[in-house]
Amino acid sequence: MKVFLYARKSTDDEERQILSIDAQRNELREYAKKQGLVIVREFVESMTAKEPGRPIFNDMLLRVEKGEADALLAWHPDRLARNSVDGGKIIWLVDTGKITALKFPTFWFENTPQGKFVLNMAFGQSKYYVDALSENVRRGMREKIRRGVYPHKPPLGYVNEPRLRTIEVHQQKAPMVRRLFETYATGRYNYDQMVALATQWGLLSHQEKPIARSVIPQILSDRFYIGFFAWAGDEYEGTHERIIPVELFERVQRVLLERGRGRYRTKKGLQPVAFLGFVRCRVCGSWVTVERHKTYHYYRCAKKLGSCDLVGYIREEYLAQQMRRELLRVGISDEWAELMLGRIEEWRRDGADRATAEASAHQKRLAEIDAKVARLLDVFLDGSITREAYFPQGSITIWTLLTHNALHQILRSQYPSCLASYMLSRIA
Numbered sequence: 414m415k416v417f418l419y420a421r422k423s424t425d426d427e428e429r430q431i432l433s434i435d436a437q438r439n440e441l442r443e444y445a446k447k448q449g450l451v452i453v454r455e456f457v458e459s460m461t462a463k464e465p466g467r468p469i470f471n472d473m474l475l476r477v478e479k480g481e482a483d484a485l486l487a488w489h490p491d492r493l494a495r496n497s498v499d500g501g502k503i504i505w506l507v508d509t510g511k512i513t514a515l516k517f518p519t520f521w522f523e524n525t526p527q528g529k530f531v532l533n534m535a536f537g538q539s540k541y542y543v544d545a546l547s548e549n550v551r552r553g554m555r556e557k558i559r560r561g562v563y564p565h566k567p568p569l570g571y572v573n574e575p576r577l578r579t580i581e582v583h584q585q586k587a588p589m590v591r592r593l594f595e596t597y598a599t600g601r602y603n604y605d606q607m608v609a610l611a612t613q614w615g616l617l618s619h620q621e622k623p624i625a626r627s628v629i630p631q632i633l634s635d636r637f638y639i640g641f642f643a644w645a646g647d648e649y650e651g652t653h654e655r656i657i658p659v660e661l662f663e664r665v666q667r668v669l670l671e672r673g674r675g676r677y678r679t680k681k682g683l684q685p686v687a688f689l690g691f692v693r694c695r696v697c698g699s700w701v702t703v704e705r706h707k708t709y710h711y712y713r714c715a716k717k718l719g720s721c722d723l724v725g726y727i728r729e730e731y732l733a734q735q736m737r738r739e740l741l742r743v744g745i746s747d748e749w750a751e752l753m754l755g756r757i758e759e760w761r762r763d764g765a766d767r768a769t770a771e772a773s774a775h776q777k778r779l780a781e782i783d784a785k786v787a788r789l790l791d792v793f794l795d796g797s798i799t800r801e802a803y804f805p806q807g808s809i810t811i812w813t814l815l816t817h818n819a820l821h822q823i824l825r826s827q828y829p830s831c832l833a834s835y836m837l838s839r840i841a
Contacts, residue, residue, distance in 0.1 A: 416445065416484040416516065417473055418455040421462065421492045434459070437488045444518045445486060453482050462495040463543045474502060477511055484514040490522075490532060491539035500536030504529055561652035563642045568635050569618065569628075570656055580653040587656045589616040590632065594657055597633055598664040600671070604629045633665050686710060687729060688736075697721040703729075 420437040434457055445452050454476075458469040470493075476482065485503075487493050494500040506512040507524060515522045520535065522528050554564035563580055566573065570590035572583045592614065597607060607629050618624055638657035641648050687710075692701040694714040702715040704726075711726040745753075 414450055414484050414514065415453045415482045416450045416486045416514075417477065417482045418442075418445070418452050419458075419470070419473060419485060419487045419493060420455070421458045421460070421467075421470075421487075423459075423461045437492070440518060441486055441488060444516070448516065450484070450486060450516065452486070462491070462493070462499065462539075463547075465496055465498040467499075470499065474506065477506060480511075483512065484516060485512060486516045489517055489519050490515075490535040491542070494536050495539045495543045497536070497540060500533070500540070504533060504536075507532075558644055558649055561650060563637070563651055563653065564644070566619065567653070568637050569616075569624075569632060570638065571653065580651075582654050582656055586616060589614050590638070591656055591661075593629075593632065594638075594661055594665050598661060598668060600668045630669065633669060636662075638662065688712065688732060692732070694721060694723055696723040 418438070418441050420434050420441065422433040438455065438457070442452070444450075456469050456473045458467055460467050460469075462470075473485075477485070485493065490500075493503060503512065503515070507515070507529060514524060515532070522532055557564040557578075562578070567580045570583055570587040571580050573579075574581045589611070593607065593611060593616065596602060596610060602610070604626050608624060608626050611624050611629075616624060618628070636642070636648070637651070637653075638655065639659050639662045640651055640653070640655045642651050643649075686703050688701070689703050690700065692712065693699065694701055697714065697716070697718050697720075699715050699718045699721065701712050704711050704713070710729040712729065712732055713726045714721045714723050
């Protein structure tokens with residue numbers, strides 16, 4: 414019987430499951446020798462079987478369909494498939510006779526209805542294990558997020574503490590990361606110079622390799638260093654120690670913004686561009702971009718939506734003239750302007766009359782409260798009510814009176830009459 418040997422581990426990381434492949438191959442070779450199986454070819458793959466699309470596995474099944482082998486040898490069915498698509502392919506090849514046998518040292522299978530039923534259950538159990546493991550991992554991540562712990566590998570300058578399952582400051586790299594921020598905040602260095610300085614200081618990545626140029630802006634804009642982390646589109650406050658002061662981080666962000674697109678550095682400082690993000694191309698609809706040559710700004714189609722037939726540039730002064738002419742075409746006539754101003758004057762008079770009426774009503778309310786306080790005080794002085802009965806009610810009434818008087822004076826002195834009357838009416 415000609416068989417294909419298939420060995421797989423779930424990751425291509427050499428530090429994880431490093432003995433898995435060799436152990437599988439040795440055990441399978443001994444098993445094939447005992448069973449009298451002829452191994453035609455060995456297929457080794459370092460890739461998860463949770464999803465279909467393994468190239469080596471698919472190549473093996475393609476060769477089986479061509480008749481190069483009539484059986485498969487693997488350590489366990491979960492080495493062959495952990496998803497329903499790949500598991501279904503194997504069972505279909507068994508049904509069509511392309512695969513006459515499946516050999517596993519740790520699992521029983523025979524080409525019978527019962528055997529295929531048990532194999533299908535084994536594939537289903539493997540898929541259930543992966544799905545349950547994935548859900549458990551996500552649940553653990555959500556719990557870590559609730560506790561303010563970043564559920565992933567932290568950025569440069571921090572390290573995972575496996576024993577406590579926390580994130581701790583890297584004693585050697587954290588000071589160099591802070592030095593990176595302090596140096597860039599001066600505004601005198603670009604990314605290439607920062608890479609050279611980091612290499613000179615001995616600052617290396619997590620893999621102990623020199624830092625790439627593309628990593629520099631990621632580090633400088635990462636809010637993890639001031640106590641926050643992003644996860645699934647949201648930002649959370651972490652419990653890890655901050656190694657960058659907020660003031661230093663904000664200075665670095667200003668330098669990054671000043672060197673970003675949309676503004677241009679000149680000898681006199683930053684010079685904003687008047688119409689950037691305001692004009693679109695009339696041909697293709699793409700935004701218009703700008704280039705600076707000497708002391709002039711030239712606008713052209715950015716061609717972000719594909720090819721565009723519009724060619725050439727237009728200077729900012731000429732573009733401003735065109736926009737001025739277009740705006741004059743939609744100007745308001747004198748007749749309409751007078752009508753609008755007259756309507757505004759009517760609204761002002763109506764508001765003034767309404768404010769006067771509200772102010773009179775408020776004065777009446779103050780007089781009523783004042784009379785109530787006087788009557789309450791007379792009853793108390795006559796001894797008609799006790800001290801315990803007077804003070805709760807009296808305190809509330811007197812406080813109301815004082816509040817209204819004080820607010821009346823403050824609002825009348827600092828706000829227009831209409832706004833003051835409205836605010837007093839809301840608290841009356």
